[in-house]
Amino acid sequence: MVTKFIKGLFTAGGQKVESDSVKEPQTAQMANLHREFQGHPSRNLTPSKLASIMDRAEQGDITAEWELYEDMEEKDGHITSEMGKRRRALTGLEYFLAPPKNPTSQEKDNTARLTDMLEGLDDFEDILFDLTDAIGKGFCCLEYGGWQNVEGILLPASIQHRPQSWFQITRGFEQQINLRGPSEGIPLNGFGWMVHKHKAKSGFLERSALFRVLLWPYLFKNYSVGDLAEFLEIYGIPVRIGKYPSGSNEKEKVTLLRALSQIGHNAAGIIPQGMEIEFQNAAQGNPDAFKLMIDWCERTQSKAILGGTLTSQADGASSTNALGNVHNEVRKELTVSDAKQIAKTISRDLIYPMAVLNGIESNWARCPRFKFDTSEPEDMDVFAKSMPVFVDLGMKIKRQWAQEKLGIPEPDEGEEILVRAKPAAPAIPNTDAVALTQRLAALTQQPAPVSLADQLDNKLQSTTGSWIDQIKALVESAASLEEIRDGIDKLLPNMKLEQYAAVMGEALRVAQLTGRSDIMDEIANGR
Numbered sequence: 001m002v003t004k005f006i007k008g009l010f011t012a013g014g015q016k017v018e019s020d021s022v023k024e025p026q027t028a029q030m031a032n033l034h035r036e037f038q039g040h041p042s043r044n045l046t047p048s049k050l051a052s053i054m055d056r057a058e059q060g061d062i063t064a065e066w067e068l069y070e071d072m073e074e075k076d077g078h079i080t081s082e083m084g085k086r087r088r089a090l091t092g093l094e095y096f097l098a099p100p101k102n103p104t105s106q107e108k109d110n111t112a113r114l115t116d117m118l119e120g121l122d123d124f125e126d127i128l129f130d131l132t133d134a135i136g137k138g139f140c141c142l143e144y145g146g147w148q149n150v151e152g153i154l155l156p157a158s159i160q161h162r163p164q165s166w167f168q169i170t171r172g173f174e175q176q177i178n179l180r181g182p183s184e185g186i187p188l189n190g191f192g193w194m195v196h197k198h199k200a201k202s203g204f205l206e207r208s209a210l211f212r213v214l215l216w217p218y219l220f221k222n223y224s225v226g227d228l229a230e231f232l233e234i235y236g237i238p239v240r241i242g243k244y245p246s247g248s249n250e251k252e253k254v255t256l257l258r259a260l261s262q263i264g265h266n267a268a269g270i271i272p273q274g275m276e277i278e279f280q281n282a283a284q285g286n287p288d289a290f291k292l293m294i295d296w297c298e299r300t301q302s303k304a305i306l307g308g309t310l311t312s313q314a315d316g317a318s319s320t321n322a323l324g325n326v327h328n329e330v331r332k333e334l335t336v337s338d339a340k341q342i343a344k345t346i347s348r349d350l351i352y353p354m355a356v357l358n359g360i361e362s363n364w365a366r367c368p369r370f371k372f373d374t375s376e377p378e379d380m381d382v383f384a385k386s387m388p389v390f391v392d393l394g395m396k397i398k399r400q401w402a403q404e405k406l407g408i409p410e411p412d413e414g415e416e417i418l419v420r421a422k423p424a425a426p427a428i429p430n431t432d433a434v435a436l437t438q439r440l441a442a443l444t445q446q447p448a449p450v451s452l453a454d455q456l457d458n459k460l461q462s463t464t465g466s467w468i469d470q471i472k473a474l475v476e477s478a479a480s481l482e483e484i485r486d487g488i489d490k491l492l493p494n495m496k497l498e499q500y501a502a503v504m505g506e507a508l509r510v511a512q513l514t515g516r517s518d519i520m521d522e523i524a525n526g527r
Helices: 002-006 047-058 063-075 077-091 105-119 124-131 133-137 210-235 250-266 288-306 321-357 380-392 399-406 435-443 452-459 461-477 481-491 497-524
Strands: 094-098 139-144 147-150 153-156 159-162 167-170 176-179 193-197 239-243 276-280 369-373
Touching: 047 063, 047 210, 063 077, 063 133, 063 210, 077 124, 077 133, 077 288, 077 321, 094 105, 105 321, 124 133, 124 139, 124 159, 124 193, 124 321, 133 139, 133 210, 153 321, 193 321, 210 288, 239 250, 321 369, 380 399, 461 481
Parallel strands: none
Antiparallel strands: 094 369, 139 159, 139 193, 147 153, 167 176, 239 276
C-alpha cells in the first residue's frame, strides 16, 4: 500500500520521496550512531576549553557543543527547572487542525479525517515534548520508525528523538541538517523525519541556540559552586593541631597525623601517650561573595529562558505582585512564539505526510494546518455588560467570534443548549389596609381600558381634590414654612402615621405594577 501512493510524491519543501524512506528508519543500518557514547565535555570545563568548543561549532563541528548542552541540562538543576516550565507550558495547550482559507466542503472533510488520524497517535504528547527540545538547543530531529498500515490508514510506526550530536550542519543559502557522514553528511530522507529549527536569536544554527547564551553563566556558576564547597570544607571544620614530644621518630609523627585525619572525618581516633591534639576555632570567612555570584548566574539563566525572574524566585525586595504579573505576561509571549514555530513544523513534517501518503491532499498550499489554541477567555462579567451596549449601538458582531472570545465551544448539531427561562408572572402582594387602601388594591384587578395611573387619578379625585384645595389655601395664607407645616398636620388630625404609610405604600405598589404592565405590553407588541 505504501508504494501505491509513493510514486511521484514530494515533501512540502520539494524533496522527492523514495519508497524505501517510508518503509524503515533511515538510521536502522547505522549501527555506529546507535552505539555511540557521549564525551561529556563539561568535565574539567575551563574558559579556554569552552572557547575552543564554541569556535569548533562555528566551523562545523557541532558535536562537542551539543553534548555540552546535554550536560548543562543534566547537571544544572536551575536550567532544568526553568526549561521544564517553558517546555511544559507548550505541551499543556489545546491544539486543533485548521482548514485552508475559504475551504470547500471536501477540504473540511479532509481536515476532519486528518484530525481523527492525529488523535490516533497515542504518543503524540511525547512527540510534542520532544520537539520542544529545540527551544534550548536550536534544533531537534525526530525519526519515523517507518509507516505502517493501521486499519487501512498509514501512520508512523513510532517517532523517536535523536541526539543532536548525530547530525552536522551545512552552510549555504539555507542551512541543511544532515546525518553525520563523509564530507557534508547524509541528507535526511523525505517523510522520514520531523526536523524542527527553533530560533532564540537570529543567525546560523550554531549560534542561534538558547543554550549558547547560557554557556558562560553555566561555567561561572560551576566555578562559584566549587569554590563555595571548598570554602565550606576549609572554613567550616575546626583546625586540629597535633603536638608530639621532642625526639619522636617519623613513625610516631605519621601515627599522630593519621589520628588527626581520623578525628576530622570519624570524630574518633587514638594517639600514643605523651602526644597532644588541640582544636582551634574554625578560620573566619564570608561565603556571601560566592552566593552573590551564584545568584547572578541563576537570575541570568531565568531571564534568558523565561524572560524574567519573578516567575521563578522572589528576592523579598523587588518582588511585587504587579512586577510578577508583568514577568508572567512576558512568559506568555514566549509560549505563544514557541507554539507558532512548532506548529509550522508539525504541519509540514507530520500532517502533510499523513495527508499525502493516505491520498487525502497533495497540495501543500491547501493542506490543513496544525495550530495551538493560545487565546485566553475574556472576562464573562465584563463581556456581559459591554456586549449589549455595542449591539444597541448598531455594531454587527458575529456570534462565533463572541463564543471564541469567551471560550465557549460551538455546539454540535442536535446537542442540548441553554435557553432563557420564561419570566414568571408578577405576584400581587396581599394587603390589609383601611378602606382607602382597599379601593387602591381593587384597581389593580380591573381590566380597565385606561392605564392604572389614570384610574387611580379618577377614583381618588374626590378625596385628593379637596386635599389639594385645602393645601393651596393654606400656602396662600401662611406667612412662613412653619405655619404651612403645622397647618398640614391639622388638616387631617385624626389620621395616624401608620395610615399615611399604608396609603403611600399601596400607591407605590400601584406605580410598580403600572411599570411592569407597560413593559409586558411592549413585549407583547414586539417593540
